Amino acid sequence: xxxxxxxxxxIDALAAEHEQLGVVLLxxxxxxxxxxxADHPFLQRLRIEPLRSxxxxxxxxxxxxxxxxxxxxxxxxxxxxxxxPVVGEVIRPLRFAFADRDEPLPIAPRELFPWPSRCAGAxxxxxxxxxxxxxxxxxxxxxxxxxxxxFAEGVARLQTTPGLSYLYWDEIDATGHxxxxxxxxxxxASLRALDTLELVDTPLLITADHGQxxxxxTDSLDxxxxxxxxxxxxxxxxxxxxxxxxxxxxxxxxxxxxxRLEHRAEVRLATELFDHIxxxxxxxxxxxxxxxxxxxxxGLTSAPSPERRFQGHHGGLTPEESETWVGxxx
Numbered sequence: 169x170x171x172x173x174x175x176x177x178x179i180d181a182l183a184a185e186h187e188q189l190g191v192v193l194l195x196x197x198x199x200x201x202x203x204x205x206a207d208h209p210f211l212q213r214l215r216i217e218p219l220r221s222x223x224x225x226x227x228x229x230x231x232x233x234x235x236x237x238x239x240x241x242x243x244x245x246x247x248x249x250x251x252x253p254v255v256g257e258v259i260r261p262l263r264f265a266f267a268d269r270d271e272p273l274p275i276a277p278r279e280l281f282p283w284p285s286r287c288a289g290a291x292x293x294x295x296x297x298x299x300x301x302x303x304x305x306x307x308x309x310x311x312x313x314x315x316x317x318x319f320a321e322g323v324a325r326l327q328t329t330p331g332l333s334y335l336y337w338d339e340i341d342a343t344g345h346x347x348x349x350x351x352x353x354x355x356x357a358s359l360r361a362l363d364t365l366e367l368v369d370t371p372l373l374i375t376a377d378h379g380q381x382x383x384x385x386t387d388s389l390d391x392x393x394x395x396x397x398x399x400x401x402x403x404x405x406x407x408x409x410x411x412x413x414x415x416x417x418x419x420x421x422x423x424x425x426x427x428r429l430e431h432r433a434e435v436r437l438a439t440e441l442f443d444h445i446x447x448x449x450x451x452x453x454x455x456x457x458x459x460x461x462x463x464x465x466x467g468l469t470s471a472p473s474p475e476r477r478f479q480g481h482h483g484g485l486t487p488e489e490s491e492t493w494v495g496x497x498x
Contacts, residue, residue, distance in 0.1 A: 171220040172230055172240040172377070172492060174218065176286055179373060182496070183332045186371045190326040191334045193234065194361055195227055196341035196482065198379020199491035201349070201358055208359070210366040214495035221378050223441055224410045225489040226480050227260050227341070230377035234334075236283040237305040243283070244448030247406045247483065251414065251452050254279055258403050266300035267403060268471075272302065281306035291333040293322045298338070320364050327368050337361060341380070348479035349380040349488075372497040380480040381488040383409070386465040389458065392428040395419070397470055405454050408465035408475040409483035412438055412454030421456050433466055434459040459484050 172376055183189045194435065199218050205211060222229050222240045226247050240246050248463040249267045252259045254275055258267040261280060265272055273280070281303065288310030298304070299315035316322035319337055326335050339470070340357045347353040390396045399415045406412035415421045425435040438457045439445060445453065459467050465481060467473055475481065482489040 169218055169221050170494075172222055172375070173233055173495065175219075175373075175375060176237040177233060178494075179286075179332075182371070184374060188330055188370050189332050190329075190368065190370060190372045191332070192323075192326070192365065192372060192374045193231075193336050194340055194376050195332075195336065195338045196349075196378060196380045197358060197361070197376040198488070199376075199493045200379050200488050202493050202495075204355075205358060205362060208361045208362045208366075211495065214497055216370075216493055219375070219492045219494055221490040221492045223485060223490065224406065225378035225484065226407065226410075227377050231336070232281070232307070234379050235286055237282070237286045238283065240454075241442055241449050242446040244446065244450075244452045245280070246401045246449060246452065247410065247412065249405045250412075251402060251405055251454070252280070253451050258405050261299075262303050265424040267405075277302040277306035285309045285311060287311040287334060290331065291325075291329045293333060293335040295322075295326055295336070295338060296352075297307065302371045304337065319336070319361060323364050323368060327370050329380070344480035345478045346480075348382045350382050351479070354380075356479070370497075372495075374495040374497075376492045378482045378490065378492060379488050380482045381388065381409075381462060381484070381486055382459075383465050383478060383481045384463050385427045386467050386476050387432050387460065388427065388469045389429075389466055390468050390470060393424050396425075397468070404468055404471050405452075406457065407481065407483045408467055408473065408478070409460060409489065411458040411466045413456040413458065414454045415456055418455040425456070425458060429458075432461055432464055434461075462486055462488075 232243050232245045245261045287308045290311050292311045292313045293309045296315040343357040344354050402414045458466050
């Protein structure tokens, strides 16, 4: 099965074949939801194939791949929270802020995203709240960035823009986090997007970065093992579905968490989860990864997170989270 990391080259090839090409990323509308809505007229007319998501199944990893052309193993921005050696702390790359406070990073955006943008020369359509960000200033360098208020407005702009245009839509993901992917609200958000895209008759490539899974309970690792905080060398990275721990004794931490969590989570050395680890990923990656069982999340009482309120989440290896797709309208 092809992988998401193959998409940048595929987009380049399609753009060379068409005077106009729109690329749409529906955040969190993974393969399971394509199957859920397989009878929708818009999906019916696409040429669709499944894709492997990268691990972790996160927006940060996949947007950075789309904009840089590099797999997560090379660009190293693998999760919502990850260690950044340039500042010596765990950060939120897409927010260009520290993980534990809303304070901008004291570096230039190009230090976080140092590659030539694959969007250069294209039109990038972004929801208004995230159209002008430090991360985007580097990721979209050389592109024309246009903000839109509603998805319908963004799609209308996509259809009338010559050349290559790229549209990102985050409402499906946000609804899933808030209400859960099994909720009617998630179905409605998905159908609104598909209904709007059905009106487009120009060439399109549609994809998603990951899916989502319903979650109902959070296990606090330091309640299962009170000695864990003494082994941490910095705050946790990753997210509640793939918590990465920077620790002093990785083998000990894996052994103890496996024994205490039992069926609640899989605990692995982080390096075992990647088939290749480039230099940038290696210097950012945590030592141990905790992958909760379906329906569960993990965290630390010493590191409060808004994720505890989530009803849907992603980041792990379950099919619901990690299987995505690409659809072509020629």
